[in-house]
Amino acid sequence: MVHARPMPDDAGRLVAYYEDFARRWAHGTSPLYEEWAAGIAANPDMIMRIGSLPPRLRQANLLFAAARWEGAPLNEYARWQSWLVENWDAVVATASVRATQTNEVGRCATLMPVLSRIDGRVALLEVGAAAGLCLLPDRYTYRYASPAGVHDLHPADGASDVVLTCRIDDARDAPARMPHVVWRAGIDLSPVDPADPDAIAWLATLIWPGPDHDARVARLRGAAAIAAADPPRVDTGDLLDRVTALAAESPAEATLVLFHSAVLLYLDAPSRARFASLALSLGERLGRRVVWLSNESAGTYPEVDAQVPADADTAHRFVQSVDGRAVALAGQHGAVYETRPFRNGATARDDA
Template identity: 75%
Template sequence: MAPHRPMPDDADRLAAYYADFAARWAHGTSPLYEDWAAGIAADPEMLERVRMLPPRLHQANLLFAAARWAGAPEVPYPRWREWLTARWDAVVTGAAARATQTNEVGRCATLLPVLSRIEGPIALLEVGTAAGLCLLPDRYSYRYTSPAGSHDLHPDDGPADVVLECRVDDPADVPVRMPQVTWRAGIDVSPIDVADPEAVAWLATLVWPGPDHDARVARLTGAASLAAPDPPRIVRGDLLEATAPTAATAPEDATLVLFHSAVLLYLDAAARAAFRRLALSLGERLGRPVRWVSNESLGTHPDVDAQVPRGTDTSHRLVQSVDGIATALAGQHGAVYETAPFSR
């Protein structure tokens, strides 16, 4: 899922949301989306069109992906606007039928530094799992680059076809072992069948256009092919309702790791607070060890945000917290893992 939340239907705030999407998220990584988002932000007529949609459809990534799914040309905003205006109803219908479920497998590279430090068997439970590709961190190969050089890590049965690359600022954070994953499950309101070509194609369409993202599509399709013969279990349900009962089915001899990336931002403040309480109390409720690893954008967890040093640049980065304690900045697509801001 993309690291930005839908905005309320106030036109000024909607304009600010699209301007922020252009300047803070798309800038330097997707020139086309930067152009489209900046164009909408400065276009009162288009803003009004978007404002009249249900709030869920205000999401830039969903609107843009639905347009591309419907055949939108990847052209500068003025020409794209003409195309979009002429096919508005079809694009809106497509957006309404789908969701932003970007399953960025590269984020496994920023989860591994935490998972590799957990001794013994691990049970993984991901909320907002989409197709469950991030539930398979032990099936991918990794290449970590740090000030100490490059380090490769492979599954126990040898190098994988999918290689995830990540730049780490502290050599001590480079994983040296794979986690021992003995159980895995995901929760999603709209699970994606990794063996469904159309579903995987939609996930690929959600990847932003631009040279920086071409490798993401290759990773996605490669991971889907790897997962298809033995996909993880995915429970259809709301994360507030399904987390505890699903967690209760994990084997008791494993440390349960509850995790998510760019998911809670799609909830309102009350639901995010409720999930935080659930996550922090889950171990006590189940009577077993539970670790909670959260990768969310600044503005999602007020208590975690307060731990981010003032002036820290979080552009293109999620704030990683473990059991409610901010520990690192994680690249939104997994290419960066930085702990220096929290080591001062």
């Protein structure tokens, strides 16, 4: 006998989440994921099915990657949904032991405009570090394209095999030098070993299908090889519990940069507020200079969203902030960095 699944209490919120994923994130960058997400949003049976899962397993990125890991065909929604229903238990089992740890190394290109302007020694502390690929910004080559031309930046020992390209709207944002990194460490609930082929294969599966993303897989594998040769320290733990103690281990004479990308959206609102308070007070508690560099999607911090110009396009972009001050729109995969909206005195949002 087949028992009907009850509609979850937050069904409307789940529908809105998948609609937003399709419209705001997958649209124009991954047609297949856009179709899958929109199909789920319009399908009450799938909403009930997904709504029966623990909140962590409802994430589109995790569900889609787990399905692909188990062999889901990259087909139109109807055929994919039939496969998913037939293989539901296996997909849920995979999602239960995996996590959304994309570790997009391309984001380093949007961190560099801030990091390169910090004088003296720099200590890097990343929360949600996964394999630590973004803890190695000084080991990649960068190519910035601006209205004034192309600017390349290489590591001190020469050009890297991993080249990160980024379009900037203001030539003044092109980094003139690499940061002098003297210490680096990360925190993650489930650190990833960059030398583990299975772990890197999972990170590759988390990259969305589509021509816009093919180059990301090659970048990931290249960066993982660099990390495997000299792995950065990534501690296991909760970012709220571990960040202060780990920060205290960094060299006192270095400027500590506490940073993250697409991490805080996985916390609830009270936890995000707690982290913001912790980050903003960390320098005072440690008695030294601390820079809080955040790359998060709009909606993570209303106080930061309120600083974004009303006409700014935040699709496929994070709002980058430094110590709680919005400074740029950063492409979710590092391909775009825009600061002009914050330099032109545009009107901030009224509804943030």
